[in-house]
Amino acid sequence: MVDSYDQDTENAIAKARLISAALPYMLRYEGKIVVVKYGGHAMGDAELSKDFARDITMIETSGVRPVVVHGGGPQIGEMLKKLDIESEFRGGLRVTDKRTIHVVEMVLAGSINKEIVMAINAEGGKAVGLSGKDGNMVVAEKMRRTEIDPDSNIEKVIDLGFVGEPKTVNRAVIDMLLGAELIPVIAPVAPGADGETYNVNADTFAGAIAGSLGAARLLFLTDVPGVLDRNGKLIKELTVAEVKALIADGTITGGMIPKVETCIEALDRGVEGVVILNGKTPHCVLLELFTDHGAGTLILP
Ligand SMILES: Nc1ncnc2c1ncn2[C@@H]1O[C@H](COP(=O)(O)OP(=O)(O)O)[C@@H](O)[C@H]1O
Numbered sequence: 001m002v003d004s005y006d007q008d009t010e011n012a013i014a015k016a017r018l019i020s021a022a023l024p025y026m027l028r029y030e031g032k033i034v035v036v037k038y039g040g041h042a043m044g045d046a047e048l049s050k051d052f053a054r055d056i057t058m059i060e061t062s063g064v065r066p067v068v069v070h071g072g073g074p075q076i077g078e079m080l081k082k083l084d085i086e087s088e089f090r091g092g093l094r095v096t097d098k099r100t101i102h103v104v105e106m107v108l109a110g111s112i113n114k115e116i117v118m119a120i121n122a123e124g125g126k127a128v129g130l131s132g133k134d135g136n137m138v139v140a141e142k143m144r145r146t147e148i149d150p151d152s153n154i155e156k157v158i159d160l161g162f163v164g165e166p167k168t169v170n171r172a173v174i175d176m177l178l179g180a181e182l183i184p185v186i187a188p189v190a191p192g193a194d195g196e197t198y199n200v201n202a203d204t205f206a207g208a209i210a211g212s213l214g215a216a217r218l219l220f221l222t223d224v225p226g227v228l229d230r231n232g233k234l235i236k237e238l239t240v241a242e243v244k245a246l247i248a249d250g251t252i253t254g255g256m257i258p259k260v261e262t263c264i265e266a267l268d269r270g271v272e273g274v275v276i277l278n279g280k281t282p283h284c285v286l287l288e289l290f291t292d293h294g295a296g297t298l299i300l301p
């Protein structure tokens, strides 16, 4: 029996041990759909983008069926600034006029979508970039929003312009791509039945896709470690009831409220678990899916 090895072989064995440790997790997700929402704030430098693309390629190679939905809020903001168009948000949503929707589509379905597709393909994956328009995959409806005017206490309709909510999701397009071992990368731009183009919040879009696919996991890659408690400490696991209590007592505020609300809706629609995690942690997707340690906050029904 050989019981001692040279250093190179020792290193190779250590690597093989690491890979084999992931096997039980790979089997857990084999054949399952995992939707990954890649937020604009989570898109870091070239190294992090490469890690993300590698993770997506790696999970696909191990039998997971990944679907990427991306955002790009900060990148849209930069382009609008270059074009001297002002950005305005209400309740976390971008007020989107005719000029803005052109820029939103150009940045999301154009440059960002193709950058992600290229990054995955450079790592050996086979990614295909789409928006809600392709095959009428996601059809949206103009969002109707109301706000209570603090002075008069009267409810007022807020017009956000071309901001939409997903009305229907046609999963056949996604199923066809997954069946052909392709990785769909989807931009949250959708057509309306009225012939207009709508800007859909990327979290909402990812929730609708994951719900329609009955995904095993929906991962939200953002720029915080997950849901934090009052002391700023990461909460590793939450139930829907606990999330509602954290909103009610003011622990969850701002942009995290629509995010966790989307999580709750996705769980209601049959997604098995949703995770909010820091997209700036290297290999966060592999950490979450293929290790015991996990990453971020897991929200279960
Ligand atoms: N309890 C909380 N835990 C973590 N983040 C929170 C919490 N309450 C509010 N937030 C805020 O929510 C933000 C994440 O939401 P958002 O900025 O909309 O993310 P993204 O742009 O990635 O979609 C965090 O940066 C943080 O400022």
Ligand SMILES: CC(=O)N[C@@H](CCC(=O)OP(=O)(O)O)C(=O)O
Binding pocket: 038, 039, 040, 041, 070, 071, 072, 073, 074, 076, 092, 093, 094, 104, 163, 164, 188, 199, 200, 201, 202, 203
């Ligand atoms: C209606 C609305 O606000 N749409 C978003 C779409 C992009 C997005 O949601 O990107 P992140 O995930 O990076 O925030 C926007 O225009 O910024």
